[in-house]
Amino acid sequence: MTTPSEQQAPPAQATLPRTLTRDLGQHDGQRVRLQGFLHARRDLGGVQFAVLRDVSGIAQAVGSGLSLPLTESSIEIVGTVKAHPKAPGGYEVQIEDFRVLSAAREPAPVEIPKMEWNVNPETMLDYRYVSVRGLKERAALRVQAQIVRAFHEHLDAEGFTEISTPKIVSAGAEGGANLFKLDYFGEQAYLAQSPQLYKQIMVGVFERVYEVAPVYRAEEHATSRHLNEYLSLDVEMGFIESEEDVMNLQNRLLASIMGRLRERCSAEFALLGATIPDVPAHIPRIPLLEARALVTEKFGHTVGGKDLDPEAERLLSQHYAETEGSDWVFVTKYPKAARPFYAYPEGDVTRGYDLLFRGIEITSGGQRINEYDMLMQSIRDYRLNPESLAGYSEVFKFGMPPHGGFAIGAERLTAKLLGIQNVRYARAFPRDRHRLTP
Structure with a gap:
């Protein structure tokens, strides 16, 4: 073991390319230069251990005579790679040069190596600007990024065109009171609760369209499954025969997404102790009324209201997991009262x-x-103002084809895939009923 040089940036070091921690195994016995954050530190009788975290993982480095800064400082280490069975990844770096690139000015408000999602959740969110650096936290966000990328690639391959729709609108796409109001140069405007109306209009342009963008719901939920701003993966397609075409598309899309996660995110799923589900060639389908009857007859759960309550959703999923080995089930044939206009x-x-x-x-x-006449009747039946929807409804006077689509909540899908109990941890900076910062 060598004592680190006191030089801050020796000339020989400047030509040494940066190595990521995940690649240390390719450099056994060689000198490397690592850059990252001081994830953890230990001092054992004059021997210092520095765990460095970079974008690809963590690595242990060992030296002596080091003046280690506070954790989360940005650091650079130059040293020789040696195999070590107890080190993360099976290799450690024997430090020759240690440099502080940017020192933390105070102790981190949370100990990142010790964070867990079920401990002090509000504290973790209060200090999200630091806690999001955690290995599990960023693993969830990396998985979500791959979900979004697979969403793009599959739909592009099926002839869809990506669109971008307004997020400041004059009326809600779904009616109701769950709209964030804002002043738009003296006029009443709202944050979009869905791109639904615009993506339907764009079916008349491209026939098959999709969008990845945030949507906003002014709902006073304070649950583990709701956000007031979330990432919506929206799809709309024209010239369909029925909703079966839409469900079949989603079936194929989900299979592609899960395939990509197997290729790109096996390490993240292993870190979080989660499994990537299979997607059946034909996801089971059940009409809503039959679903309600099933959970009552099989599980003794009486469903109130016009939809399935959370417990009924859980029990129905349990039934299909047990009987058909499917983590997925389509619930179909919803009543008008449970669907938008x-x-x-x-x-x-x-x-x-x-x-x-x-x-x-x-x-x-x-x-x-x-069909225009059917649409106008539905707007009246739902007691909506036809004038406020004129910018949307006018296009149906001009030969709109049979069409349909769906929207996936990216954070909910991410959370359920990874076993995250609160959807807020599936978004970098969540917005919920009580949170506007950081």
């Missing part, structure tokens, strides 16, 4: 559906009304 009616029900995954709804979708 644009849902295509079929007698007393609609061609709308929800997708449940491991006990929670992650998608709402279905076929939309494409």
Whole structure:
């Protein structure tokens, strides 16, 4: 073991390329230069251990005579790689030069190596600007990034066009009171609760469209499954026969997403002790009324209201996991009262559906009304103001094809995939009923 040089940036070091911690095994016996954050530190009788964290993982470095800064300081280490069975990844770096790039000015408000999602959750969110650096925290965000990338790539391959729709709107896409109001140069405006109306209009342009963007819901929830701002993965497609075409598309899409996660995120799932689910070639389907009856008859749970309550969603998912080995189930044929005004009616029900995954709804979708007279009647039936929706409804005078689509909540899907109990930890900087910072 060598004593680190006191030089801050020796000339020989400047030509040494940076090595990521995940690649140390490729440099056994060689000198490397690491850059990252001081994740943890120990001093054992004059021998110092510095755990460095970079974008790819962590590595242990060992030296003597070091003046180690506070954890979370940005550091650079030059040293020789040696195999070590007890070190993270099986290798450690024997320090020759140690440099502080930017010292932390005070102790971190949370100990990142010791953080857990079920301990002091509000503290972790209060100091999210630091806690998001944690290995598990960033693993969840990396998984979500790959979900979004797979979403793009699969839909591009199926002939979809990405669009961008306004997030400042004059009326809500779904009606109701869950709209954030804002002053728009003296006029009343709102933050968009969905790109639904715009993506339907754009079906008349590109036939198949999608968008990845935040949406806003002014709902006073304070639960582990709700956010007031979340990332919505929206899809709309034209010239369909029925909602079955939409569900089949989503079936294929989910299979592609899970395949990509297996290729790119096995380390993140292993870190979080989670498994990537199989997607059946044909996800099971059940009408809502039958689903309600099933959970009552099999589990003795009486469902109130017009939809499935959270316990019914959990029990229905349990049933399909036990009987068909599927973590996924489409609940179809929702009544009009449980769907927005644009849902295509079929007698007393609609061609709308929800997708449940491991006990929670992650998608709402279905076929939309494409006929002008039917749409205007539905707007009146829902007691909405036709004038406020004129910018949307006018396009249906001009030959809109049969169409439908769905939206996936990225944070909910991420949380359920990884076993995260609170959806707030599946977003870098969550916005909920009580949180506007950081």
